[in-house]
Amino acid sequence: MPETSAANPAPGFLKHPDHKITIEPCDQEVIVERRGHSLAKSRNALILREASYPPVLYIPRQDVALDRLTRLEDNTYCPFKGYASYWSLDGDKAAWSYEKPYDEMSTIKGHIAFYPEK
16 A cells, blocks of 8 residues: 555555555556547556455556546546546446545556456
8 A cells, every 4th residue: 555644544454454456557558449449548557456356457548548438427436546437338338437545546547447357
């Protein structure tokens, strides 16, 4: 978990201080394509690793073709990261981001993650 002065601390870390989340730069170019659509291309992606979950790539918003995605009204809550917003492609949920993450996860602000299985 990144250190921070935490003006907006994650309640998950307060209750579970041993929960481990790491964020580091990805050292490879990341390309996201789906159904013949190029959705993202970046050399500045981040890799988020959390507990036993598979790693997640977060791509800077400026490297994502947001004009090909539709913003959804859906959102979910994570006590470690905050509220997630979602985007779809052709009616299927395709991506998410934490637009106002808790301070400990501020590194992923301005980044979007795509569902790898889709």
